[in-house]
Amino acid sequence: MASSQKHVFSLTGVLYQLERLEAHDQRSARPQDGHQGPQDSETDLEAKILKLRKLRDELRTKVKLHEAGARIPIANLEPYEPLKNSEENLKMKLEKAKAFFQAFHLTGLSGKLTTKGVCICFNTAFEGNILDSYYVDLIIKKPLQIHRHSVPVFIPLEQIAAKYLETNFQHFVYSLSEHLNGYSGRKYQADQLQCGFSAFLARPLQRNSLCTLLSFTYTMDPSGESFPFCARLVYQDLTTTLPTDVTITYQGTGATPASWENQRAVHETLFYKNALHKVFESFLRVRENFDCVSSVP
Amino acid sequence: MGHSSVIGMDEIVAEFIRRTILKIPVAEIGKILRIWNFIPESQLKTINLKQCKENVSQDVVELCKKKRASMKEAAILDIIYHQTCQIKKIWTVYKMTKAPGEEVDLSDMEEFKDSFKKVLQRALKNVHISFRDSEDTAVWIRIAWGTPYMKPNQYKTTYMVYHSQTPFVFISHCRIKKYIPELWQALMTAGNYHKIQQMELRSLYLDSLKAIVFKQYNQDFQTYCLTSLEEENSEVEIVDPRIIHENMKEKERIQRVTRETFGDYVQPRIEFAQYKLETKFKTDPKNGILAEREEPFRCLVKFSSPHLLEALKSLAPAGIADAPLSSLLTCIPHKAMNYFTIREK
Numbered sequence: 001m002a003s004s005q006k007h008v009f010s011l012t013g014v015l016y017q018l019e020r021l022e023a024h025d026q027r028s029a030r031p032q033d034g035h036q037g038p039q040d041s042e043t044d045l046e047a048k049i050l051k052l053r054k055l056r057d058e059l060r061t062k063v064k065l066h067e068a069g070a071r072i073p074i075a076n077l078e079p080y081e082p083l084k085n086s087e088e089n090l091k092m093k094l095e096k097a098k099a100f101f102q103a104f105h106l107t108g109l110s111g112k113l114t115t116k117g118v119c120i121c122f123n124t125a126f127e128g129n130i131l132d133s134y135y136v137d138l139i140i141k142k143p144l145q146i147h148r149h150s151v152p153v154f155i156p157l158e159q160i161a162a163k164y165l166e167t168n169f170q171h172f173v174y175s176l177s178e179h180l181n182g183y184s185g186r187k188y189q190a191d192q193l194q195c196g197f198s199a200f201l202a203r204p205l206q207r208n209s210l211c212t213l214l215s216f217t218y219t220m221d222p223s224g225e226s227f228p229f230c231a232r233l234v235y236q237d238l239t240t241t242l243p244t245d246v247t248i249t250y251q252g253t254g255a256t257p258a259s260w261e262n263q264r265a266v267h268e269t270l271f272y273k274n275a276l277h278k279v280f281e282s283f284l285r286v287r288e289n290f291d292c293v294s295s296v297p
Numbered sequence: 298m299g300h301s302s303v304i305g306m307d308e309i310v311a312e313f314i315r316r317t318i319l320k321i322p323v324a325e326i327g328k329i330l331r332i333w334n335f336i337p338e339s340q341l342k343t344i345n346l347k348q349c350k351e352n353v354s355q356d357v358v359e360l361c362k363k364k365r366a367s368m369k370e371a372a373i374l375d376i377i378y379h380q381t382c383q384i385k386k387i388w389t390v391y392k393m394t395k396a397p398g399e400e401v402d403l404s405d406m407e408e409f410k411d412s413f414k415k416v417l418q419r420a421l422k423n424v425h426i427s428f429r430d431s432e433d434t435a436v437w438i439r440i441a442w443g444t445p446y447m448k449p450n451q452y453k454t455t456y457m458v459y460h461s462q463t464p465f466v467f468i469s470h471c472r473i474k475k476y477i478p479e480l481w482q483a484l485m486t487a488g489n490y491h492k493i494q495q496m497e498l499r500s501l502y503l504d505s506l507k508a509i510v511f512k513q514y515n516q517d518f519q520t521y522c523l524t525s526l527e528e529e530n531s532e533v534e535i536v537d538p539r540i541i542h543e544n545m546k547e548k549e550r551i552q553r554v555t556r557e558t559f560g561d562y563v564q565p566r567i568e569f570a571q572y573k574l575e576t577k578f579k580t581d582p583k584n585g586i587l588a589e590r591e592e593p594f595r596c597l598v599k600f601s602s603p604h605l606l607e608a609l610k611s612l613a614p615a616g617i618a619d620a621p622l623s624s625l626l627t628c629i630p631h632k633a634m635n636y637f638t639i640r641e642k
Contacts, residue, residue, distance in 0.1 A: 152511070208406060208462055209461045213405055
């Protein structure tokens, strides 16, 4: 091996292999050596060198593109003949995984590679508000395993994993993301109602852990003279942020006036179609308008 | 002496309230009474908290008598006391499982409470059941046990904490153990579960148990990536660059391994871990009579500490143990166990 030759270590070991082959080629070209080199004939070696050079050039252009900021489309990473060194294969796979996660970052999903596998981060959001993040740490081996996670215990993670983790990884990630976003969205609405509109509530908001059942009593009139509405919102689908069942009733004794009944019907529709705090914001506007009107002499 | 509404407050209730107030640390009495919200604020202000506790509790009892407190309200006061103060009671964790194929259900807490109460009262005479919701969507259930011939004993109570839509229940038992089957039945019927099992996890600290079981500790996933781990700069006391720490590399390795095992944050607090060994005694086959025993050598090893997991975490950095520690010690929070039985493989 010519010692004066500088080793060029590049992104992949291909160039290093190439150098070795070239050096070996040079050595076997010298007539004085006793070594004959491998059994392959000269033409085979030449063909191999040409192939590797072609591959090297392709990879160089790809590196340049990557550095220029362009994203390498995953489909363009062509399969090539596996080299003796399987480390290249693994590196290619890691690059592919990185690009995959970069693309998904916009959907609130991101991942980091760890020593044994990958840690997926689920960033949840609702109506433009960034909410909590949850992590799932996976060990890549057969079968795929969840090492640890920060998903709340009432999210059916085991069921989702049992269904999709082995068979369809993308679907697993997608389904879990939907559940987490659904939960975050419902929790956000419940928190907003509890903190922002407590003036309307006759008694504190009641909820269960998943926020799939919300129960509260509210009045339109701050003085408490009007008949209260007792609302019960049920979210049958764990991935939605709008209720599937809305029931508004009157808990007291006696008959309710027709105006109350009308309001009840209107409110029920509102709760079906809008986020909880938005409905109460509209109530607030109605109340403010009413105050404005009534204060006019 | 037993008529409550005609004469005034029941003497039993009065005594119970008096004794409960005596148990509460003086600093917390005002806070707890306010949370209880039974005595109006204006009257609370009249209580002089600086006098001796006996007098404070008498004053409170007098105010309660005016409002005719019943055992129902007194039970709530007891629950609030348990929720607020660190009570020296061991909490055990139980895990419930649903029948296979059952989906996550809606879990209406009101229905749960109704159902639980009905089932338990149908099975047993003279049980006094109280509920109080806590902020984290959990319900505290207080049960005072009686017999068909005796009214419930308000001083021997069982506390249960249940978070909706989770399979875990935290129970702090009094010494009455014979009604456990009825308790399980009520719990499983109300929660729509199929089976209940005791976990090998016990501690004085309910919050730590929750943290372990709900996996709320040590969730710093953002730095959990080997490539971004940076060694913290140890304090540079030595100014002269010719002096180095002899075992710097080893020290750094230990720090890294400890960090990977335990994470950066404070561990949940438990006070003991117990290992029951049923393994054969391993020694040189020629030496000693113990070597020839066929039966396993039974032995109990118990680690105690005011804060066991933090103590374990500091063992390797202190140089007392090798890093990494035995997985039997480090698996405690991950496996949610602190009682182990080790048998021959």
